[in-house]
Amino acid sequence: MKVLVTGGAGFIGSHVCDAFVKAGHEVIALDNLSSGKKENLDPRVRLEVADIRSPEAAQLVRSERPQVLLHLAAQMDVRRSVEDPRFDADANILGFLNLLEAGRASGVQKVVFSSTGGAIYGEQDVFPAPESHATRPISPYGVSKASGELYLNYYKAQYGMQYIALRYANVYGPRQNPHGEAGVVSIFCTRLLAGQDCTIYGEGKQTRDFVYVEDVARANLLAAEKDYSGPINIGTGVETDINRLFGLLAQSAGVSKAPGHAPGRPGEQMRSCIDNRRAQEVLGWRPTVELAEGARRTVEYFRRKAAH
Numbered sequence: 001m002k003v004l005v006t007g008g009a010g011f012i013g014s015h016v017c018d019a020f021v022k023a024g025h026e027v028i029a030l031d032n033l034s035s036g037k038k039e040n041l042d043p044r045v046r047l048e049v050a051d052i053r054s055p056e057a058a059q060l061v062r063s064e065r066p067q068v069l070l071h072l073a074a075q076m077d078v079r080r081s082v083e084d085p086r087f088d089a090d091a092n093i094l095g096f097l098n099l100l101e102a103g104r105a106s107g108v109q110k111v112v113f114s115s116t117g118g119a120i121y122g123e124q125d126v127f128p129a130p131e132s133h134a135t136r137p138i139s140p141y142g143v144s145k146a147s148g149e150l151y152l153n154y155y156k157a158q159y160g161m162q163y164i165a166l167r168y169a170n171v172y173g174p175r176q177n178p179h180g181e182a183g184v185v186s187i188f189c190t191r192l193l194a195g196q197d198c199t200i201y202g203e204g205k206q207t208r209d210f211v212y213v214e215d216v217a218r219a220n221l222l223a224a225e226k227d228y229s230g231p232i233n234i235g236t237g238v239e240t241d242i243n244r245l246f247g248l249l250a251q252s253a254g255v256s257k258a259p260g261h262a263p264g265r266p267g268e269q270m271r272s273c274i275d276n277r278r279a280q281e282v283l284g285w286r287p288t289v290e291l292a293e294g295a296r297r298t299v300e301y302f303r304r305k306a307a308h
Contacts, residue, residue, distance in 0.1 A: 002026040003224065004066040006052055006099065007073030008045065009036030011176045011183075012114065012168075015217035016070055017045045023221055028064060030057060031073065040175055052095035061102035068224045069103050071096060071148075072114045081141035092144035093151075100155055110162040112223045113152055116145045117167035117233050117274040118208070128209070128237045128275040131167070131230070138269075149231060156229055164223040166216075169235030169274050173213030173294060174301035185210070185295070188246055189302040192253040202264030204243035209235040209273040212289035212297075222283040235274040236287045248292055252299040 003020055007013040008029025013036065020027045021044050029041060032051040041047055050056040052073045061069070074092050075081065081088035103111065119142030121129045137143050152163040172185035191198050211234060219234045246259050279285040
């Protein structure tokens with residue numbers, strides 16, 4: 001099977017490329033390298049450098065005619081989306097539409113869309129949240145991901161294009177960018193190993209559902225092979241507060257110094273956790289890496305990276 005992975009040189013995208021290469025598929029990575037890195041890619045992956053909003057990206061889809069489009073390229077910084085919602089929509093909505101139109105014209109059979117299980121539900125009514133939970137995002141980033149899902153539903157109804165929208169919990173692991181709001185695990189790892197102070201915003205009691213990146217990559221592989229359309233949560237169903245997360249990372253890094261605290265960020269969700277039962281039923285997927293082990297692996301990755 002030939003697959004095109006947008007954002008393929010990035011944190012999650014490169015792990016998705018790894019999973020498909022190991023399964024014997026032909027993999028093309030499309031990335032503008034604004035945050036992705038060539039060194040993240042297996043040599044067997046062909047890298048094409050272009051922005052998803054560009055005519056060149058659309059032409060790549062039309063000329064290569066992949067059977068499956070795995071869309072991971074995105075503006076993913078929630079704070080930037082609030083500061084500049086037009087930029088967020090340009091990348092996450094118009095860029096995606098550029099690819100969808102090219103995919104429709106070239107016969108793409110399926111789209112696996114990287115959505116969000118945290119930002120799309122907003123403040124949750126139930127924990128963990130199932131896919132049937134109301135979607136009421138409180139950031140432009142969440143709005144753009146919800147829009148992507150709605151467009152996919154339209155393309156399926158109008159053109160028969162199959163899709164699965166994977167609603168990720170908080171993804172962490174090796175290759176995560178420590179610069180930016182989305183990478184709290186990598187930020188802590190980098191600072192702990194450098195002997196720098198770490199700051200937790202608020203009391204640290206806010207919870208998230210942390211899912212290891214290799215488990216997420218495996219979900220993409222399973223989604224590409226399943227005859228199903230609709231949203232599927234990809235998370236652990238376990239709430240972990242930021243204080244405990246820091247403790248696990250500090251223990252793996254061999255650091256005993258306590259973190260500092262700063263005022264909480266306005267508008268930050270206090271709790272986020274998603275139900276993965278549909279992933280188990282439809283994909284046969286469940287997470288295999290527990291947080292303590294994932295934290296250890298991630299710290300070791302950043303330790304090796306610092307040594308080099």
